[in-house]
Amino acid sequence: MAAEDLPSEFDVVILGTGLAESVVAAACSRVGQRVLHVDRRSYYAANWASFTFNALLTWIQEHKAESLSEEVQDRSSLVEEGEELIYLSGSDSASISNLQVFCYISEEAEEEEEPPNTTEEEEAGAAGEDAAKEPSETESAGSKEEETGEAAEGDEQAAQEQGEEPEADQPQPSAPPSQSEPTRKKISYTQLEKEGRRFNIDLVSKLMYSRGSLVDLLIKSNVSRYAEFKNVTRILTYRHGSVEQVPCSRADVFASRQLSVVEKRKLMRFLTSCVEETEEHQAYNGRPFLEFLREQQLGDNLQHFLLHSIAMVTEDTLTEVGLASTRHFLRCLGRYGNTPFLFPVYGLGEIPQCFCRMSAVFGGIYCLRHSVSCLIVDKDSNRCKAVIDSRGQRISCSHFVVEDGFVGADRQVTTPTRFLSRAVLITDASVLPGDSEQQVSLVTVPPTDGRPAVNMVELSPSTMTCIPGTCEFTCCVSVCPSAENRPAVLWCLYFNMADGSGVEPEGHDLPSNVYVCSGPDGALGHEHAIKQAESIFLKILPEEEFCPPAPNPEDIIYDGENTSPTSTGEEEGLTAAGGEGEEKQQEQQEEETSLQPEE
């Protein structure tokens, strides 16, 4: 596509392929709008992307490099009478900062060059608010990412990170029961690179609530047919120096060995009572959730699980918020599995791509490595009439949707003041080895000593996000004194990402038909992006339905005059994603959950 000129007229032009932008693209194409969807990057999904190990290394290099201030080309020749230009930012480099990579493994494998058989990879993504900078802003429970107790020593984090990164002297989590030890094999860095294509490492750490707005949308729009999903199998928490499983479903409670039978009853009764809002609940409105929990006579154990792992709120969260969060958790429980969460096979980056694909199926046109350099604004109406793309083509449009990173700093009313701390860790084992090697876990680490709470997602090879291979790792310097029993970190990456939750679609110094989409926020679910996409769609097309179910292919009528680019568009949407589609198909496993609405 890049070689030819694009059509010169579209209904909606979208810059950036993050989740919200992609959903808007799918929604608009679906109801017949002509959509041009471009991204300056060479990959889909912006900061929501998933990378192979090697692609992640490239991504790190790109972001570490000084962002070359692109030469802003003068496009005033394309401006007509009564029009003015708004230049967009050439890159979004501001959203990622403080990249730090630590590698704890040697280049080459030492001895025992046996082929690895099973492995655990652990990917932790977390979002933490900048407590140092804005200590007052504590209500938004930003969770910071860390592998409990396993910090990189000699951290060269910028000032804003201080006090958040786990210290090297932090109490070590006590060793989980050791797994069958002697079979662990060493994994070398070379091996990581060699097998790098089998990783799908997410930049964000999110999960899909099984009754959240994202899952509902995937089902409603039939976009779910483009992806496969796995259940998150367990929820873990860090408590009293060890990792414990949180009993949340009925089967978990039944099987739990940590709870007494009386605690089991109390927990089940409390959860049942939370399903409906009662007057007793309302009596606690305005008072802290913790107070409410205390007065339910639940005991420390249950209080911890409920506060940190089920409601996932902080101690001073209000009761109504805590209860709403608990209720949401419970509503999602049991729809597909034993926990309220799903995870897309091949990583979260699949999701925006699925929506792009839907857009392409319905005629959307896709160009990567292609950007919009400036907007042409009608002075009288203050509306964006057209855009000029990075190759200088004038493309008229009725609406323009843009990722916030591309909006010039001068135009941004609310510059992101908060950053989320994220980390990606590749380890050789799970933080809590279980019966199955194929666990997908959410680990909630409660806040301690002023450090914010951390949400960590631990993925296993079953999600097609990491490589199989058991390994023994002992040379992990001083941070891992008891490494034989605990997972060893092989490689890790720390970085900061702008918190997208502060960005509003409007209110910038921009024309009224320009809508800004924010990047990933710090919450565990996808509510923010989906709501934002829906509200943008409704502003563009107030009369239309948002993502109605896509018809079955056999029900579509193709007539001669209107051969809309249904088939060609689809291929474009796919191939640009990296051409790994076929390989992925082969690796599909049996247990994948498809998002069929329940019976």
Place this chain on the structure above:
Amino acid sequence: MHGRVKIKTTAQQEEEKRKEREKKLKIYVAARDACFSKRNEGIWDDEALQLTQQLLSSNPDFATLWNYRREILMHLETVKDKDEVQKIYEAELSFTESCLKVNPKSYGSWHHRGWVSARLPRPDWARELTLCDRCLSLDDRNFHCWDYRRMVVKMSGVPVDQELAFTDRLIGSNFSNYSSWHYRSTLLPLLHPESPEPPSPCREPPQSSPPPSPQTHSHRVCEEQLLKEYELVQNAFFTDPNDQSAWFYYRWLLGRAEREEMISCVYVNRDEERVAVAFSRPVNAQSVGLFLVLDGQPQRVEWRSVHPRFKQSPVWICNLPPGTISDITNERNLTVHWTEKHTHRDCALYTGRTESWCRDSATDQELFRSELSVEKTSVLQSELQSVKQLQELEPLNKWCLLTIILLMRALDPLGYEQEMLAHFRTLKEVDSMRSAYYSDLCSKFMIENTILKMEYAEVRVFSISDKNLTTLCHLDQLLLVTHINLSSNHLQRLPPQFAMLQCLEVLEADNNAIENLEGVYHLPKLEEVLLKNNKISTLADLQTLASCPKLKRLDLRGNPVTQTANVESELAELLPSVTDLLL
């Protein structure tokens, strides 16, 4: 709007579907007819296999076709060699598998699979087990699959401990599935049998030898394992006290004694020259080899049950030939032999006595504790504690209340009487749909308690007035009672079993709601019947009283029947023996 995707309308889709269906139907009918005609001609060829396969894959519930298919396969067995047969049957297995995917509860497909598996020259049982596991993970209550799985386990000799681990797994994923609990209850006695000798620590299960068949085996489980099971099941009912599976399993764990079969009482009456025999369970005396020996002489007697309605009854009576025992100066020794059970009971009728009996009392037998009495008191006591703990958390849970009542009955039926009544009141409130059931159950327990009290007092008077009785039971235990007081309850009838009160002289049943006297039948000693304020409405209802020869006093005040025209004269005719009639 241009560019919008055009979609077929619903009407268009419907029309297409209809045409599609019609086409399918035609093909189906043609194939079916072809199959039938081939079968009639006795053709067993590959084409028939093809045709039936085609039909069955769209309709796996077509039993005739499965039968035809089996006929073909049996024929092929005779003409092909073993390897070919193996291949054919393997194809058959994958075919039924695809049928099961369409309908996982098809009787025909499961049955056929079982048939094929049993005939397969080299069966792959591991594969079958995996299939079952997969099927059960999709629907853990698919009883077809459970059935098939039982067959597979039996055929392939899966060790019992592995099967127990299997139930562990299923219960872990869903403890509301009674199939798994039940399966467990059949496995545990095999794996951890109760040691018959003085209790010794539970030994390791014998892995090698095949388990003995359940019939020859005790249904009890050794104590060490029992305690583990209590813990497991408590986890379940504490997690969800409203789930009945766990409670039923718990009842099983607590034990269900099988009462010894025996003659519990022999009663002899000199005046009437009559013998009554009570058994520990209902029997048919005419067919179990019941013999009466009097002073060493076998007697030819005719056994009859107390009421013509009963073919099986715990009480049987016979009349001795006239004059056999009528001489009051003679001592007589009777023996009743129950040949079927190789047991007998003696009874001596001493000089000067008009009646005599020999029996085990209800207290001796701990009769009413039997349901749970197998367990040790200490175990029951600690179980009662933990269920009470649950009840504190869930005061209105019916399963919990009911279990407490049962445990209390097992431990000390008289001591817990008041608590039991209170729990029954709560039960009727929280589970009003079953209040009649609870009333009947409570009546049963109250009657048991009254029998115990009577036995302790060593009297023949059974008095249970004003206890909200709704039903009568254990009447075989009242064989010797001469005086019964049932006043002020909620009884609606005196059932046929009431005729077991062979010694009854006085019946007090004022202030009930009795409308039927069926059981006041051939009571040879009955003299007085007090039925004030009941609901007897017709003379026909009083008909059975005529079979009681000694009836002298009858109180019918406050019954609708007293309003009948000519009631007095009608009654005088019906019951000529009655001299004292109150209307």
